[in-house]
Amino acid sequence: MNIHGKKVILRAIEETDLPLLHQWANDPEIWKMLGGWHFPSSFEYQKKWFAALGTDQLNQRFAVEAPGVGLIGTTNLVDVDWKNNNAFHGVMLGAKDIRGKGYGIDTIMSVMRFAFEELHLERLDTTIIEYNTISLNIYTNKCGWKHEGTRRNWYFRNNRYWDRLEMGITRADYFALVEESNYWADDQG
Template sequence: MNILGKKVILRAIDEADLPLLHKWANDPEIWKMLGGWHFPSSVEYQKKWFAGLGADRLNQRFAIEVAELGLIGTANLIDIDWKNNNAFHGIMLGDKVIRGKGYGIDTIMAVMRYSFEELHLERLDTTIIEYNAISLSIYLNKCGWKHEGTRRNWYFRNNRYWDRIEIGVTRDDYFELIEKNNYWEDDKS
């Protein structure tokens, strides 16, 4: 089953995606904008990571695909808590040339739609490094997420510490947003 946005398709990650995912996994320009710590990874590491994807029902990772471009990034729902109906969400867009075209917004909207309308989750959370102003603006201003806290001096990048901005969205926030912006109004999915 694919998850359809208006511009993107979220699908299972395929073995054919691994060369591009390996390239992005070793791109410091991508990873300095994301949380966590990343070491250079080998092709063999990518293959082992891929081998573990299928059986993991608490961590779902998706390829972001655009019909005319192919694979452009990844999105996820991780640490899914089926009892309390929440999960952590993340997104990574690959090459810079695809950014600023609405694919990130559409991916977040598609993940929210799937999470709230199909999985019946109650909330999603994510964290953003304080200098990633573009991601903060997209989540907060375009996708209805709310600022829920700041952890000071959380990330260490470029020989200094940066705050971790914690944001979240609930089912009610999502349905209020789509009622206001009619995001899926012309959607045929």
């Protein structure tokens, strides 16, 4: 089953995606904008990561594909808590030439639609490094997420500490956004 947005398709990550994912995994310009710690990784490591994807029901990762363009990134729903109906969400657009064209917004909206309308989750969480103002703008001003807190001096980058912005959205927030923006109005899905 693929998840269709207005501009993107979220699908399973396939073995044929690994060369491009490996390239992005070793691009410091991409990873400085994301949380977590990253080491240079080999293609062998990438294959082992891929082999473990299908067995993990609490951590779902998707390829982000744009029709006519191809693979442009990945997104996820991880640390899924089925008892309390919440999950952590992240997105990484690796293809630099597609940025600023609405693919990130559509990816986030598509993940929210799947999480809230299909999985019946109650909330999603994410974190943003304080200097990633592009992501902060997309999540808060375009996709309805709320800044729920700050963890000071959380990330260490370029020989200094940066704050971690805690972001969240609830089912009610999502449905209010969709009603106000008519985001899915032209969609038949």
